[in-house]
Amino acid sequence: MNNTQGNVLIYGAEGGSEFLECMLTGSGYGVKRFDDREKLLKEFGEETTAVVLYDFHTKSGNETDSLAFLTKLRERSDKPIIAIAGKEKEMLRILALNAGADDAMDNACSGMEGLARIQAQVRCYRRLKNAAKPVARKIQMDDLVVDDSAKLVTVRGQRVDLTPTEYKILHLLLESPGKVMSNKQIYESIWKMAPVGADNTIAVHVRHIREKIEENPQAPRYLQVVWGQGYKVG
Numbered sequence: 521m522n523n524t525q526g527n528v529l530i531y532g533a534e535g536g537s538e539f540l541e542c543m544l545t546g547s548g549y550g551v552k553r554f555d556d557r558e559k560l561l562k563e564f565g566e567e568t569t570a571v572v573l574y575d576f577h578t579k580s581g582n583e584t585d586s587l588a589f590l591t592k593l594r595e596r597s598d599k600p601i602i603a604i605a606g607k608e609k610e611m612l613r614i615l616a617l618n619a620g621a622d623d624a625m626d627n628a629c630s631g632m633e634g635l636a637r638i639q640a641q642v643r644c645y646r647r648l649k650n651a652a653k654p655v656a657r658k659i660q661m662d663d664l665v666v667d668d669s670a671k672l673v674t675v676r677g678q679r680v681d682l683t684p685t686e687y688k689i690l691h692l693l694l695e696s697p698g699k700v701m702s703n704k705q706i707y708e709s710i711w712k713m714a715p716v717g718a719d720n721t722i723a724v725h726v727r728h729i730r731e732k733i734e735e736n737p738q739a740p741r742y743l744q745v746v747w748g749q750g751y752k753v754g
Contacts, residue, residue, distance in 0.1 A: 524548040526570030528638065531560050532577060532586075532604075539631040547635065557589055565597050570642050575604040576612060577627060583612060587619045594620025598684055600641035610720075617724040622685045623711075624721075640711050648684045659694045661754055664733060664742050666694055675733050685710065686729050689722070693743065693753040702750035726751055 525548040530541075532555075541551050549570060554560040564572055572593065576586050593601060603616035603624040613624035622641055625634065648671065659666045663676045671687060673680040682690065688710050693701060701709075707718035726745075730737040742753055 525642070526550070527552050527563075527566075527568050528570055529554060529560060529563055529572045530575070531555075531557070531572065532575035540634045543631050543635045544638070547639070549638075561593060561596055564593055564599065569597070569599055571600040571602060571638055571645075573602050573604060573638070574616070574621065575627065576609070576616070577604070577606065583615075587615055590616060590619040590621060594683065598645075600645050600684070602637060602641060614720055614724055617721065618728060620683060622683060636713065640713055643712070644688065644710065645684050648688065659691070661694065661697060661742060664694075666691055673733070680732050682729065682732060686725055686732075689725055690729055690733070690743070690753075693751060697754040698752060700746045700750050700752045706751065722751070 527550040528544050530551065530553045544551050550568075552563065554563070560572070563569060574586075574590055574593070576583060590601070590603065600623070601621045603613060603621040604627050605612045605616065605624065607626040607628045609626070613626070616624050623637055625637055629637075657668045659668070665674045666672075667674075668691065673682055673687065673690065689706060692706065692709055693699075703718040703722040704715045706722050707715040726743060727737070730740050730743055733742055734740045743751065744753070745751055
């Protein structure tokens with residue numbers, strides 16, 4: 521199997537993705553399908569794994585169980601997870617993002633869009649992991665510290681575990697304290713693609729970041745919304 525780019529793990533798909541699988545293998549990815557959650561969980565932690573496609577369209581189980589397992593997957597590794605749900609399942613996709621997915625798409629999207637989203641997530645993950653800077657750089661705002669050389673976030677001296685996407689959003693905003701960035705600007709900076717569904721995607725990630733770094737997420741000290749414009753830090 522040609523897997524020079526690593527393996528794409530697919531869970532829950534009931535067919536209809538053969539074209540995407542051909543495009544993945546043609547782009548240098550290996551493809552592994554799973555119908556056993558525990559086997560998927562074990563494989564997700566392997567070095568050769570590039571990304572997981574977590575399809576909620578399954579023959580058994582329910583959405584609540586699937587979301588709970590998605591959270592378990594996220595705790596296993598910080599590698600990219602892309603959730604897939606029906607076009608009419610917008611709320612399920614939002615809940616999947618809340619549960620730890622880095623991106624979410626509907627199962628009617630084209631194989632080309634699916635491949636582009638996968639490659640974007642893999643690029644972002646590898647860039648975050650492999651970024652080498654000549655001088656270690658820390659950004660600090662009061663008790664919030666981001667050590668970009670170690671990709672480490674602390675608040676009041678306590679480590680905060682962010683997903684790669686959450687880290688990138690927080691770091692992006694911290695680089696320009698006080699500057700308001702729109703959902704479109706944040707989405708294009710992080711995902712490097714057209715802002716499809718940017719408002720919901722960014723809002724979900726921001727809410728998740730707040731839950732981790734703010735003492736009171738309802739009255740945020742660091743990450744603030746500027747209504748009608750976007751988000752800023754400070």
